[in-house]
Amino acid sequence: MEKKEDFLRTPVWYPVLAGYTFLTSFVKLRKEALAALVAGENYDDYEDDDEVNPAVEGIIEELRKPMAAIPGNCFVSVDSCAPTDTERFLNKRGAVYSPESAWKYLTLSDKVRRAARRGEVEYICLRPFRRMNRTREFRLFIRDGQLNAMSQYYLLRHFRRLEGVREKYWERAGEFVEHISWMLPLKTLVMDIYFTAGGEIMIVDLNPWGGATDPLLLRSWDRDWSKPAGIVLMDPPTRISGDVSVSF
Structure with a gap:
């Protein structure tokens, strides 16, 4: 009998979630x-x-x-x-x-x-191969079968357009997790997803909770996961205004 953790291997989860991935x-x-x-x-x-x-x-x-x-x-x-x-x-x-x-x-x-x-x-x-739009790549943190947190995946820049759709993306991701949760033998895991141009969610990969999996903008696994953290995006760059003098 396979261990529940084996579900994270693509050949195992793909037959179950084939309708929601590439x-x-x-x-x-x-x-x-x-x-x-x-x-x-x-x-x-x-x-x-x-x-x-x-x-x-x-x-x-x-x-x-x-x-x-x-x-x-x-x-x-x-x-x-x-x-x-x-x-x-x-x-x-x-x-x-x-x-x-x-x-x-x-x-x-x-x-x-x-x-x-x-x-x-x-x-x-x-x-x-699909060239992903980096503004639509996210990592979902699923705890006990429910969406607990969601992080922007590409961390090299702030995307201003995401501020206007953050609540929509969070709500859509929550609905998606609720819809497929019954199929997941492993209820606590990390899921990488992609929003298509039409708003459909496609699963890119599944990862174990904690360990070597990068928490991205959640920063650390050593945090309070008892309450949903919502969607976390890169902060906008800091702007300096006023008179600024620089000397060397």
């Missing part, structure tokens, strides 16, 4: 491919095609068909994490086009390799 395909990894992932083996490691690990060739071929069925770029991840610690994610927000690049950036991710080493990886997960 279309996703899954490719199961053979044990030899898992070993190559842990070792960080990709095509760049080989000088001659004859030297390529058959397990690497095999998984790249298995990725080819589902990736070909996705128009444009793909976003690639594994069961419990994505290669967000790679240069590709920083520069391209994770967009990959070929099976070779998908495998490469999984093997370059320390986070993905650590998860594989811990036995937390069974599948490669593929979905169409």
Whole structure:
């Protein structure tokens, strides 16, 4: 029997919440491919095609068909994490086009390799790449099956337009959590969501409560969660007015 925490793995929660997330395909990894992932083996490691690990060739071929069925770029991840610690994610927000690049950036991710080493990886997960509007990305903090707090996800700037829709977003997110709560075997968790241009909520990812999960604008897990904190946004930049003299 699976533990409730296993629900946070994409291949487990996806069949339950498929109607509320992006279309996703899954490719199961053979044990030899898992070993190559842990070792960080990709095509760049080989000088001659004859030297390529058959397990690497095999998984790249298995990725080819589902990736070909996705128009444009793909976003690639594994069961419990994505290669967000790679240069590709920083520069391209994770967009990959070929099976070779998908495998490469999984093997370059320390986070993905650590998860594989811990036995937390069974599948490669593929979905169409979508360039997210950063004003519509949020992290939900769900406690005992109810929305407790909500944080702006992108923390590098204040978005003035969010001030006008903050209550609408909070209300909509609360209704969404209430609507799907009965499907969640794990009642306390963190959920990343995206509001589409039409106002629909799409689940991006599920994360464990506390631990290594970033509380973002909630700042710390060591806080009073007994009362809802509402939606928390980045503060506007401080403006200095009046006569200001600067000397060096």
